[in-house]
Amino acid sequence: xxxxxxxxxxxxxxxxxxxxxxxxxxxxxxxxxxxxxxxxxxxxxxxxxxxxxxxxxxxxxxxxxxxxxxxxxxxxxxxxxxxxxxxxxxxxxxxxxxxxxxxxxxxxxxxxxxxxxxxxxxxxxxxxxxxxxxxxxxxxxxxxxxxxxxxxxxxxxxxxxxxxxxxxxxxxxxxxxxxxxxxxxxxxxxxxxxxxxxxxxxxxxxxxxxxxxxxxxxxxxxxxxxxxxxxxxxxxxxxxxxxxxxxxxxxxxxxxxxxxxxxxxxxxxxxxxxxxxxxxxxxxxxxxxxxxxxxxxxxxxxxxxxxxxxxxxxxxxxxxxxxxxxxxxxxxxxxxxxxxxxxxxxxxxxxxxxxxxxxxxxxxxxxxxxxxxxxxxxxxxxxxxxxxxxxxxxxxxxxxxxxxxxxxxxxxxxxxxxxxxxxxxxxxxxxxxxxxxxxxxxxxxxxxxxxxxxxxx
Amino acid sequence: xxxxxxxxxxxxxxxxxxxxxxxxxxxxxxxxxxxxxxxxxxxxxxxxxxxxxxxxxxxxxxxxxxxxxxxxxxxxxxxxxxxxxxxxxxxxxxxxxxxxxxxxxxxxxxxxxxxxxxxxxxxxxxxxxxxxxxxxxxx
Numbered sequence: 034x035x036x037x038x039x040x041x042x043x044x045x046x047x048x049x050x051x052x053x054x055x056x057x058x059x060x061x062x063x064x065x066x067x068x069x070x071x072x073x074x075x076x077x078x079x080x081x082x083x084x085x086x087x088x089x090x091x092x093x094x095x096x097x098x099x100x101x102x103x104x105x106x107x108x109x110x111x112x113x114x115x116x117x118x119x120x121x122x123x124x125x126x127x128x129x130x131x132x133x134x135x136x137x138x139x140x141x142x143x144x145x146x147x148x149x150x151x152x153x154x155x156x157x158x159x160x161x162x163x164x165x166x167x168x169x170x171x172x173x174x175x176x177x178x179x180x181x182x183x184x185x186x187x188x189x190x191x192x193x194x195x196x197x198x199x200x201x202x203x204x205x206x207x208x209x210x211x212x213x214x215x216x217x218x219x220x221x222x223x224x225x226x227x228x229x230x231x232x233x234x235x236x237x238x239x240x241x242x243x244x245x246x247x248x249x250x251x252x253x254x255x256x257x258x259x260x261x262x263x264x265x266x267x268x269x270x271x272x273x274x275x276x277x278x279x280x281x282x283x284x285x286x287x288x289x290x291x292x293x294x295x296x297x298x299x300x301x302x303x304x305x306x307x308x309x310x311x312x313x314x315x316x317x318x319x320x321x322x323x324x325x326x327x328x329x330x331x332x333x334x335x336x337x338x339x340x341x342x343x344x345x346x347x348x349x350x351x352x353x354x355x356x357x358x359x360x361x362x363x364x365x366x367x368x369x370x371x372x373x374x375x376x377x378x379x380x381x382x383x384x385x386x387x388x389x390x391x392x393x394x395x396x397x398x399x400x401x402x403x404x405x406x407x408x409x410x411x412x413x414x415x416x417x418x419x420x421x422x423x424x425x426x427x428x429x430x431x432x433x434x435x436x437x438x439x440x441x442x443x444x445x446x447x448x449x450x451x452x453x454x455x456x457x458x459x460x461x462x463x464x465x466x467x468x469x470x471x472x473x474x475x476x477x478x479x480x481x482x483x484x485x486x487x488x489x490x
Numbered sequence: 491x492x493x494x495x496x497x498x499x500x501x502x503x504x505x506x507x508x509x510x511x512x513x514x515x516x517x518x519x520x521x522x523x524x525x526x527x528x529x530x531x532x533x534x535x536x537x538x539x540x541x542x543x544x545x546x547x548x549x550x551x552x553x554x555x556x557x558x559x560x561x562x563x564x565x566x567x568x569x570x571x572x573x574x575x576x577x578x579x580x581x582x583x584x585x586x587x588x589x590x591x592x593x594x595x596x597x598x599x600x601x602x603x604x605x606x607x608x609x610x611x612x613x614x615x616x617x618x619x620x621x622x623x624x625x626x627x628x629x
Contacts, residue, residue: 174551174553174557176510178584194584198512199512
């Protein structure tokens, strides 16, 4: 039997949300956990680095107001909770009924498998004159149930699984998990290990951005530029194989640091290989900037309003002029490096793509700076994992901000919740698709940096 | 007709299914095509009716299983199926009893398996050619 909150409880909750919204807070994370006979929901809200939390405990099989009326970025997070826990969220927005065809609209289905779709997702568009009027999006094809699989497992096994969640952001998820382990067990990692982690993380960002660029070139039909980008990816693979042997950088992180030290000569060789990319990346960027056909086509699609971009993360926000620096969330020594976060003035497909180039060049520059000043010393400090506790970690990933909540008891993981950048940004995808022409959809979607394998897990 | 299959390996059209997983195997295949495809005669097609073989990457869950079987039915004979990576071969780290993840051979007749997480791109190209040599004819 479904129970609803009383109207008074709903009004109190909505009042709290409206209060935070009026003070410019944004929704970061909704965490759910099972208690006996009830479900506990924790809404984490953030403003200028300061986090507030709204906790509620609701009886099982209850229906409570949806947060999307106040914080639309919570749509995907709520959907995941509704799929996993016995709770329903009531929204006043009309749900799109995919079977409802209006007379003058044509239904077009796309997916879940398509060469221009990076990951499986099913779209059903109601179109008028080749432009999307409404979209129905069905996810779930990437779901592997990683979070429940981690419960009761040992830390090394969980790390192996988390590094394989996503090809482009698996390293960041693994690193965030280890930060949580180190925080609970009060492990202080050596300085050299911090620098090495910084270098490896920037390499994973570079790889992610290069693959995004390769997909953009496929969507644009630029085969020779696609080939050039793949040559750059080969250079990256050469650099990564010098360091770890695995382009995805799996298996190198351990609690307390890095598995084994990397020789200075190896770092210099890898850096020399990466610096070869700078000229080619700059050339492709300048060529696209000066090609009217590319700038004209891409600038006209995928525009994101500043009000929506404010609550998004990653390039979607930075392209609208918000200088979100997710690297500041990290505990790695970015403060000693010199860099400026690339931003643009207006968010559209073209500016987001140009930011991919800038972000790639930034990663190469940061790797170069870190290798110049990396100190000598140990690369591992590990006293064992004995403590019991919970930690919430905010970590940069290639496409925005990642949040991880981990519960540990000794060497066993008792709870884990992951919210990647796509969990936030995906909530707005429906609004971006409206008005877009069908043949521009692959370009629009690939410029939004959706990491669905990280989102669905 | 082994000699006929040998001839078919000179020009192979591949349809890739990224079933759900980290997508590194599909990215490795794209890397492989950017360098060596002219030598092996391998191209990617967006239409299963034009494909000779089906490359399956990633973990297969209940939802993607139905769609994968639909795509397989559309590919004309002779056709081959290649399971790429640990996830497609066995479910990798994510497979447990009763968690509704499938390996490719549980739903389709597989001609070639490429194990590894992630397998190298040269192995993928060689496996495609080998799989076409044993492509399935209609019963």
